[in-house]
Structure formats: C-alpha cells, structure tokens
Amino acid sequence: xxxxxxxxxxxxxxxxxxxxxxxxxxxARIAPFVRRTPVLHxxxxxxxxxxxxxxxxxNLQIGGAFKLRGATHAALLIAASGHQxxxxxxSSGNHGAALALACRRLGLALTVVVPRTAPRSKIExxxxxxxxxxxxxPDQASRDAAVEAVRAEGDVAYVHPFDDSWVIAGQASAxxxxxxxxxxxxxxxxxxxxxxxxxxxxxxxxxxxxxxEVFGVEPSAAxxxxxxxxxxxxxxxxxxxxxCDALRAELGPLTFRILSxxxxxxxxxxxxxxxxxxxxxxxxxxxxxxxxxxAALAALLKARHRFRGRCVGVMLSGGNxxxxxxxxxxxxxxxxxx
Amino acid sequence: xxxxxxxxxxxxxxxxxxxxxxxxxxxARIAPFVRRTPVLHxxxxxxxxxxxxxxxxxNLQIGGAFKLRGATHAALLIAASGHQxxxxxxSSGNHGAALALACRRLGLALTVVVPRTAPRSKIExxxxxxxxxxxxxPDQASRDAAVEAVRAEGDVAYVHPFDDSWVIAGQASAxxxxxxxxxxxxxxxxxxxxxxxxxxxxxxxxxxxxxxEVFGVEPSAAxxxxxxxxxxxxxxxxxxxxxCDALRAELGPLTFRILSxxxxxxxxxxxxxxxxxxxxxxxxxxxxxxxxxxAALAALLKARHRFRGRCVGVMLSGGNxxxxxxxxxxxxxxxxxx
Numbered sequence: 001x002x003x004x005x006x007x008x009x010x011x012x013x014x015x016x017x018x019x020x021x022x023x024x025x026x027x028a029r030i031a032p033f034v035r036r037t038p039v040l041h042x043x044x045x046x047x048x049x050x051x052x053x054x055x056x057x058x059n060l061q062i063g064g065a066f067k068l069r070g071a072t073h074a075a076l077l078i079a080a081s082g083h084q085x086x087x088x089x090x091s092s093g094n095h096g097a098a099l100a101l102a103c104r105r106l107g108l109a110l111t112v113v114v115p116r117t118a119p120r121s122k123i124e125x126x127x128x129x130x131x132x133x134x135x136x137x138p139d140q141a142s143r144d145a146a147v148e149a150v151r152a153e154g155d156v157a158y159v160h161p162f163d164d165s166w167v168i169a170g171q172a173s174a175x176x177x178x179x180x181x182x183x184x185x186x187x188x189x190x191x192x193x194x195x196x197x198x199x200x201x202x203x204x205x206x207x208x209x210x211x212x213e214v215f216g217v218e219p220s221a222a223x224x225x226x227x228x229x230x231x232x233x234x235x236x237x238x239x240x241x242x243x244c245d246a247l248r249a250e251l252g253p254l255t256f257r258i259l260s261x262x263x264x265x266x267x268x269x270x271x272x273x274x275x276x277x278x279x280x281x282x283x284x285x286x287x288x289x290x291x292x293x294x295a296a297l298a299a300l301l302k303a304r305h306r307f308r309g310r311c312v313g314v315m316l317s318g319g320n321x322x323x324x325x326x327x328x329x330x331x332x333x334x335x336x337x338x
Numbered sequence: 339x340x341x342x343x344x345x346x347x348x349x350x351x352x353x354x355x356x357x358x359x360x361x362x363x364x365x366a367r368i369a370p371f372v373r374r375t376p377v378l379h380x381x382x383x384x385x386x387x388x389x390x391x392x393x394x395x396x397n398l399q400i401g402g403a404f405k406l407r408g409a410t411h412a413a414l415l416i417a418a419s420g421h422q423x424x425x426x427x428x429s430s431g432n433h434g435a436a437l438a439l440a441c442r443r444l445g446l447a448l449t450v451v452v453p454r455t456a457p458r459s460k461i462e463x464x465x466x467x468x469x470x471x472x473x474x475x476p477d478q479a480s481r482d483a484a485v486e487a488v489r490a491e492g493d494v495a496y497v498h499p500f501d502d503s504w505v506i507a508g509q510a511s512a513x514x515x516x517x518x519x520x521x522x523x524x525x526x527x528x529x530x531x532x533x534x535x536x537x538x539x540x541x542x543x544x545x546x547x548x549x550x551e552v553f554g555v556e557p558s559a560a561x562x563x564x565x566x567x568x569x570x571x572x573x574x575x576x577x578x579x580x581x582c583d584a585l586r587a588e589l590g591p592l593t594f595r596i597l598s599x600x601x602x603x604x605x606x607x608x609x610x611x612x613x614x615x616x617x618x619x620x621x622x623x624x625x626x627x628x629x630x631x632x633a634a635l636a637a638l639l640k641a642r643h644r645f646r647g648r649c650v651g652v653m654l655s656g657g658n659x660x661x662x663x664x665x666x667x668x669x670x671x672x673x674x675x676x
Contacts (some may be wrong), residue, residue: 062380064624327668
C-alpha cells in the first residue's frame with residue numbers, strides 16, 4: 001500500500017485540476033502495477049509521411065488499454081483512504097475491465113454498470129476479473145439510474161470513469177513516460193471520449209512544454225467534445241452510432257474545464273477512416289488496435305499534410321477489438337501513402 | 339560506413355561459427371539501422387500459464403521481421419569490403435525484403451530470386467524497396483538454378499539467407515538485447531527454418547549462460563531440422579505444405595553444425611496450433627504475427643506444462659501476415675487457459 005497521500009485525505013481534490021506534482025505522484029504510485037509501454041518509431045514511415053511520428057502503444061498496456069493507469073490510481077487511493085465496502089463504476093468496457101483487474105489485485109470488490117450493447121470481448125474481460133455486472137440501456141439516463149440504484153444499496157465508493165482528478169492523474173502517466181523518451185514532441189494527437197485520457201495527456205504535455213499542441217480526436221458521429229469546446233459549454237445528446245464504442249461518452253465538468261484550457265483543436269474522423277487505420281496498424285505496425293484506439297492514427301493519416309516536418313505523437317489508446325471488427329478492418333481499403 | 343572489420347577481410351570467416359566478439363561487433367555495427375524491439379511481459383498471463391514468459395517482439399522490427407538484422411550486417415560488410423556490383427539473394431520474402439531495405443539505405447543494387455508462391459505482401463515489400471525480382475518454382479533445385487543464372491551474369495555478391503556467419507551474427511543481436519533486459523532466462527523457444535535466427539539465438543544465449551535451454555520450433559510439415567539433428571546429418575526433401583511459409587528452408591552446413599551443438603531439442607507444432615497462437619496474439623497480446631512468427635508461441639502454449647515454474651523466452655520472429663491469413667486465424671478456436 002502506498003503512503004497515504006494528500007489526495008486521499010481531501011475528497012474535494014477529486015474535483016480539482018491535478019497539479020504537476022499530483023501527476024508525478026500518481027506515476028510513482030501505479031508504477032508497480034502498470035506496464036511502461038513502448039513508443040514505436042519507424043524512420044521509413046517518417047519518410048513516407050513527411051514528418052516524425054512517435055506512437056505510444058497503450059494497446060500493449062496490461063488489459064489492452066490505457067485505462068489500467070487511472071483505474072489503478074483511483075483504486076489505490078480509495079483503499080488508502082480506509083474505505084471498506086465495494087467499489088462501483090460505469091463503463092462500456094475498458095475502464096470497467098481495468099478497474100476490475102486493479103480491484104482483484106488489491107483485494108477489493110467491484111460492481112460495474114454496463115450498457116447491454118458493450119462489446120462481448122470487454123464484457124468477458126470484466127467477468128474474468130470477477131467484477132459483478134449490472135446491465136443497462138446504452139444511454140446516459142439509464143446508466144445514471146443504474147448507478148444510483150447500486151449506490152442506494154449502501155457503502156460503495158464510486159469511481160467515475162474519467163471526470164475524477166485521481167483518474168486523470170493516473171492517465172497522465174502514459175504521457176510522462178512518452179515525453180521522457182521523446183522530449184522533442186511538438187504535436188500530440190489523442191482520442192477524446194469523456195476526456196480523462198485527453199486531460200491527463202494535455203496536463204502532462206503542457207507541464208513539460210506549454211508550446212506542445214495537443215489535438216483531441218473524435219469520430220464524427222460522436223463529435224460532442226468538438227461542439228462543447230466551440231460552444232463554451234458541455235453539449236449533450238450529440239452522440240450517434242459509431243464503431244468507436246469507447247469514444248461515445250460526453251465530457252464532464254472537470255474534463256471540460258481542462259480541455260477548454262489545453263486543447264488546440266478537436267479533429268474529426270469517419271468510421272471508414274478508422275477501419276483503414278486499423279488495417280494500416282495490422283499491416284504496417286503489426287499492432288492490433290480497436291476502433292477507438294485507432295482514431296488518433298486515422299486523424300494523423302488524414303491530416304498528415306498539416307503536420308508536415310513536425311514531430312508528432314499519436315496515442316494508440318487501446319487494442320481490445322472483437323475478432324469480427326478486426327476482420328472487417330482487414331477488408332478496408334489500404335490508406336495510400338504518401 | 340563502419341570501420342573495416344576483420345570479417346570483411348577474410349572471406350573464409352563467412353563459413354565459420356561466429357565468436358562472441360563477432361556477435362558484439364555485429365550488434366554495434368547494425369545498431370543505427372535496426373530497432374531495439376520491446377520485450378513483452380504480462381504478469382497476469384504468467385499467472386494463467388504457471389511460468390514467467392518474456393516475448394521478444396521481432397514482429398515489431400522495421401520491416402516486420404528479425405531479418406533486417408542479419409541482412410543489414412551482411413550488406414554493411416560487403417559494402418565495407420569494396421564490392422562495387424549488385425548483391426544477390428534468394429528468399430520467400432522476409433529476408434529479401436530486409437536485404438532490399440538494407441541495400442536501398444546503403445545505395446546498393448539487389449536482385450532477389452523468389453519462389454512464385456511467396457506471399458503477396460512479401461513480394462510487394464521487396465518491390466517497394468526497389469529490388470529486382472527473379473521468380474522461380476518453389477523448390478530448392480529451381481531456386482539454385484535461378485541463382486546460378488544471375489551469378490553467371492557477372493559481378494554479384496551473394497548473401498545467403500541464413501548459412502552465413504555474417505548473417506547469423508546479425509540475427510544474434512536480438513538475443514543480446516533480450517538477455518540484457520531479462521538476464522535470468524532459463525529456456526528460449528525460437529523457430530527454425532534454415533537456422534540463421536536459431537543459430538544466432540543459441541550462440542548469444544550460450545555466451546551469456548551455457549545452461550540456457552534453447553528449443554527450436556518447426557511445423558510438423560517441415561520438421562527437417564528435427565530429423566537432421568536426430569540423424570546427425572542434414573536431411574532433405576522432408577518439407578511439405580504448411581501455413582508457415584517462412585519455415586520451409588532446410589539447414590545449411592554452418593547452421594547444422596551450430597544447432598547440433600546448441601539446441602536442446604526441436605519441438606513440433608501443427609498449422610491449427612499456429613493459427614490459434616496467432617489469434618491468441620491478436621486478442622491477448624494485441625500483436626499481429628505471421629504463421630512462422632507465431633510458431634514458438636504455439637509451441638509454448640502446447641508444451642506449457644513442461645516449462646512450469648521456469649523463466650521462458652519466446653521469440654515472436656515476424657508479423658508479415660497477409661490479411662487473408664490473419665482473417666483465417668481470427669476464426670481459429672481460442673486456446674483454453676490455463
């Protein structure tokens with residue numbers, strides 16, 4: 001168990017923007033539990049793209065997605081605060097599976113509220129780690145109602161999948177590693193769903209160098225963060241069907257505040273561009289990406305002329321693709337380079 | 339250009355077993371041209387398997403296979419020796435593509451003799467790098483005849499795909515990196531085709547610790563190395579159809595000599611076990627492996643009870659799978675664990 005941190009003694013800290021020392025502390029706390037993922041760089045690909053590309057392979061994180069970082073951090077701090085009951089979260093998959101793994105390792109019980117449309121592979125991953133699953137309809141109101149119902153049963157500690165300073169500080173650790181390895185990054189492309197990963201990425205990047213341009217990436221069918229940042233307030237009800245099942249959440253108050261201050265822009269990709277990026281990842285990078293995990297790569301391939309000559313980081317955020325989706329991607333047209 | 343090495347001045351050295359200092363020199367020479375590939379370790383997977391597993395990800399090597407190491411080393415030494423003409427090799431794909439990349443980078447011309455049944459993705463990779471291709475029938479006699487025909491045209495430097503001390507010393511660099519990261523390896527599983535990678539792996543492993551048990555792995559339809567080591571002489575004509583297209587070569591005099599002295603045993607896998615290992619790699623490791631690149635993983639999954647409690651290294655040697663083969667693997671039955 002880590003030393004009882006400042007954060008664990010101050011519940012209000014979970015709604016605050018994490019400071020740089022919070023990010024560093026989070027990284028140190030979770031280091032024994034997460035994998036330092038590789039950063040891929042291919043000089044031949046650079047030549048084709050006309051830029052320098054450094055990809056952070058969070059699809060190779062334990063559990064197949066960056067989510068283990070924030071989930072482990074939240075679970076560690078909740079355990080350190082003396083909470084004795086269950087943990088509770090809501091998730092379409094990767095966060096729930098990551099928190100389930102973190103809880104099993106730390107000996108904590110967990111309930112996850114899951115939309116019934118979540119991918120099979122992610123539901124199986126949560127079950128495998130011993131989480132109790134409560135299914136709901138795939139909309140925010142149903143999710144909230146199911147969460148409240150479990151909360152009403154008693155002593156549970158809720159872990160928000162993204163709008164939580166502890167979770168954000170945990171996600172930031174991926175970018176701390178990345179910049180340690182490639183301190184010259186000028187541009188970072190990161191997918192945005194609820195904004196936990198994007199917030200952690202932007203905070204870590206700007207603590208390193210305020211001039212780094214951090215771009216969010218969304219599927220066009222769930223471009224709510226783009227609309228929210230343009231409008232200056234959180235826009236709801238904009239999320240339609242997309243293969244990027246893990247990018248369908250809407251921003252929360254904390255992530256909206258952070259992303260408003262830190263994102264250069266939100267880029268938008270289509271599902272067919274995401275499938276083409278998944279195929280590109282299989283054939284060229286030898287990496288399996290899930291649609292949401294390929295979104296930032298799709299945006300880079302689409303907007304590569306804009307970033308010509310620059311040093312670009314692309315976050316490959318997850319690899320938990322169903323075999324059917326991967327097989328679909330293998331039939332996508334190959335992106336033409338250069 | 340590297341300093342002119344001892345090896346480049348002594349043609350006979352290409353038929354000699356490389357010494358440990360040859361391996362170290364090769365690693366230093368090729369370091370600017372190859373990727374230090376990651377070693378994957380998953381504590382949760384260890385728990386399921388009942389052993390410690392460290393996978394060397396040569397599928398993430400530039401070009402998608404370990405072959406760039408040996409090819410770059412041979413090309414560097416040929417260039418350093420003052421040869422002015424073309425280079426020539428024979429290859430079903432990965433070696434040819436790797437030598438093509440190495441030659442383009444060093445400004446050398448290359449001709450590759452290719453069996454007409456080689457996978458499309460590998461033929462395209464060689465073309466992309468500007469190699470001249472000469473097609474032949476997929477048997478050793480046709481290959482040899484085509485090579486002799488090109489040789490007869492004049493000043494060419496032949497690079498054997500595996501039975502060459504320079505190539506073997508280059509391939510050994512993967513294992514030097516691996517043991518630097520995981521010095522406690524007790525067992526290594528490596529695929530065997532012509533034996534260049536297996537020879538380099540075994541020489542590097544036994545220079546580090548003579549007690550490491552190095553197992554070769556072959557598809558049952560091309561178990562010629564197993565038969566050769568059992569018989570005490572190179573057995574020919576034993577290679578039938580297998581999905582593991584890169585494991586169909588037969589040993590040469592040099593690799594036979596090295597593997598006879600260094601391999602604990604040759605394990606055999608079936609094509610359906612290889613497909614299951616490819617699916618396992620996609621789903622669990624988020625890595626794309628070609629059939630030959632998944633052979634050692636398939637052997638580990640099959641024989642895991644034999645290695646219980648031990649510290650095992652598995653060489654993931656390549657990832658250049660055709661989309662059709664990968665799609666086939668995604669339909670394979672999932673290997674049951676534990």
